[in-house]
Amino acid sequence: MSWGKRIYKQYGDMLFGTKSHELLVFCFFLAVSFGFWLLQALNETLEREVNVSLQLENVPSDVVIIDSLPTAVSVTLQDKGLALARHSFSSLFRPNRVKIDFAKYQTGLNEAEVYISASDMQQMLGRVFSTSTEIKSYRPDTLRFSYNHGMSRTLPVRLAGKVKTSPQNYIQSIRIEPDSVRVFAPAAILDTMQAAYSEAFLLDGLHEAGSYQIGLRRQKLLKYDPEQVGVKVAVGYYTEKTVKVPVIGLNFPADKKLRTFPAQVSITFRVESGRYHNVTAEDFVLVTTYEELLDNTESTKLLLHLKTTPEGVSDIRISPQEVDYLIEQIAE
Numbered sequence: 001m002s003w004g005k006r007i008y009k010q011y012g013d014m015l016f017g018t019k020s021h022e023l024l025v026f027c028f029f030l031a032v033s034f035g036f037w038l039l040q041a042l043n044e045t046l047e048r049e050v051n052v053s054l055q056l057e058n059v060p061s062d063v064v065i066i067d068s069l070p071t072a073v074s075v076t077l078q079d080k081g082l083a084l085a086r087h088s089f090s091s092l093f094r095p096n097r098v099k100i101d102f103a104k105y106q107t108g109l110n111e112a113e114v115y116i117s118a119s120d121m122q123q124m125l126g127r128v129f130s131t132s133t134e135i136k137s138y139r140p141d142t143l144r145f146s147y148n149h150g151m152s153r154t155l156p157v158r159l160a161g162k163v164k165t166s167p168q169n170y171i172q173s174i175r176i177e178p179d180s181v182r183v184f185a186p187a188a189i190l191d192t193m194q195a196a197y198s199e200a201f202l203l204d205g206l207h208e209a210g211s212y213q214i215g216l217r218r219q220k221l222l223k224y225d226p227e228q229v230g231v232k233v234a235v236g237y238y239t240e241k242t243v244k245v246p247v248i249g250l251n252f253p254a255d256k257k258l259r260t261f262p263a264q265v266s267i268t269f270r271v272e273s274g275r276y277h278n279v280t281a282e283d284f285v286l287v288t289t290y291e292e293l294l295d296n297t298e299s300t301k302l303l304l305h306l307k308t309t310p311e312g313v314s315d316i317r318i319s320p321q322e323v324d325y326l327i328e329q330i331a332e
Contacts, residue, residue, distance in 0.1 A: 045078060045079065045080060046078070046079070046080070047076060047077065047078050047136065048076075048077050048088075049074055049075070049076050049077075050074075050075055050077060050088075050091070050096060051072045051073070051074055051075070051096065052072060052073050052074075052075050052096040052097065052098055052125065052128060052138075053071060053072045053095065053096065053097045053098070054069050054070060054071060054072060054073060054097075054098055054100060054143075055097060055098070055099050055100065056068070056069055056100050056102055056145065057099050057100065057101060057102065058101050058102045058103050059102045059147075060102075062149055063102070063147050063148070063149055064147060064148055064149075064152070064184045064223060065145060065146075065147050065223070066111075066145075066146040066147055066148060066184060066185065066221050066222060066223045067113075067144065067145055067146040067220065067221065067223075068145055069100070069116075069143060069144075069145045070140060070143070073098075073121075073138045073139060073140065073143070074138065074139045075096075075125060075135060075137075075138045076135070076136040076137045076138070077129060077133050077134070077135060077136065078133070078134040078136050079130070079132055079133040079134065080132070086130075096128055097128070098121075098124045098125060098127075098128060099124075100116065100124070110148060110149045110151065110186075110187070111146070111147065111148035111149070111151065111185075111186040111187075111221070112146065112147060112148075113144060113145075113146040113221065114144060114145055114146065114147070115142070115143070115144045116143040116144070118141070121138065121143060122135060125138065146220075146221050148184060148185065148186055151184065151185065151186065151187055151190060152182050152183055152184045152185075152190070153182070153183050153190050153193070154180050154181070154182050154183070155180060155181065155183050155193060155194070155195050155196045156179060156180045156195050156196070157176050157178070157179055157180060157181055157195065157196050157197075157198065157216070157229050158195040158196070158197050158198070159174070159176065159197075159198050159201075159214070159231065160197045160198050160199065160200050160201075160217065161198060161199075161200055161201035161202060161203070161214070162201075162202050162203070162204075163203045163206065163231075163233055164202075164203065164204045164205065164206065165205070165206045165207065165235055166205050166206065166207045168207070168237055168238055169206065169207050169235050169236065169237050169238065170235070170236050170237075170238060170272055171206075171233065171234070171235060171236075172234040172235060172236045172272075172274060173233075173234045174231065174232070174233055174234075175231070175232045175234075176229050176230070176231055176232075177229065177230040177231075177232065178226070178229060179229075180196075181196050181216065181224045181225060181226060181229065182224070182225040183196055183222065183223070183224055183225075184222070184223040184224075184225065185221055185222040185223070186221055189219075189221060189222060196216055196217075196224060197216070197217045198214045198215065198216055198217060198229065199214065199215045199216065199217050199218075201214055203231075203233065206233060206235050207235065207237075208235055209232075209233060209234050209235050210232075210233055210235075211230055211231070211232045211233075212230070212231045212232075212233070213228050213229075213230060213231075214228060214229055214230075214231050215227060215228050216228065216229065236272055236273045236274050237273050238270050238271065238272060238273065239270070239271060239272075239273050239276055240268060240269070240270055240271075241268070241269060241271055241276060241279065242266050242267065242268045242269075243266070243267055243279075243280065243281035243284065244264045244265070244266060244267075244281055245264060245265060245266075245267050245281050245284045245285075245286050246263060246264050246286070247260045247263070247264075247265065247286045247287070247288065247302070247304065247323065247325075248285065248286060248287045248288075249287070249288055249289070249290065249293075250287050250288070250289045250290070251289045251290040251291060252290045252327075253290070254330075255329060255330050256290070256327050256328065256329060256330065257327070257328045257330055258288070258293075258325060258327060258328070259325065259326050259327075259328050260302065260323045260324065260325045261323060261324040261325070262320075262323065265286065265304060265318055265319060265320060265323065266318070266319045267281075267284050267286075267306075267316060267317070267318055267319075268316070268317045268319065269313040269314065269315060269316045269317070270313065270314050270315040271312060271313050272312055275312055279310050279312070279313060283308075283309070283310035284306060284308065284309060284310070285306065285307040285308040286304055286305070286306060286307070286318075287307045288302055288304075290327075293325070293327060300324065301322040301323065301324060301325070302322060302323050302324075302325045303321065303322050304318050304320075304321060304322065304323065306318070
């Protein structure tokens, strides 16, 4: 027997043998049972939850929506399984959407807060589904929006957060873009506002410059344009610098002079990188007075201290901290 015939016979035995016949019979009855179960399930009354999007239309150009409606509601439906399945299939081509006409709820006031009644919502949802479908509930069950007729002010933006760097860095600058926003609100609220404040935030451990989007603090009946601002933080780093500074004697008589060994000492300090070249030895003054030296009877060394230090420096170290000295008599 050829190789092809052997393969044909082997697969023929597998498909039409006794065991295969029993498997095919089992699958047939399984499919029939599933069909009966599906028909029974589709004929039963079921509940299903679907999402319906909300759209506010016909809003006049001079009206600003302060608090918007939710983008969608979750609706619980009850109907025969077949009707629910039919609706699920049709929603693939025609999404569930309720259009709410702004003109129906306009009050004629400059600003208003509008609530959509449960009966109105049930009626609008009823147009989306078939007449046999019962709407059991929807969430959220309280639907509202607020608006005003373009009353606004431009206010500066204030940050209500904290910006911190790592110990090796410092903040060079913080810039807000834009630094002012347009605020839409009822007149009673606008009259009390002096600035638009950001949400609370924390930027911690910064070690390099960065740009961050920060939202503005949300309040009822209030809207910002834009609703976020950019915060640009410029970050610098600390560096160490060492300068040589002489020791100066004050209040010495005209015939006396202070000599120290060494005559100059090293002052090491930490300074912002942007001010590295601006801080020099002339910004430090090491002094002692003639009176202090006369009172110094217990030691032959002079303990040094700084009289003046420049702003923006820290971790100042004097080396050596003590020096030998003598008071020299100047010849006439």
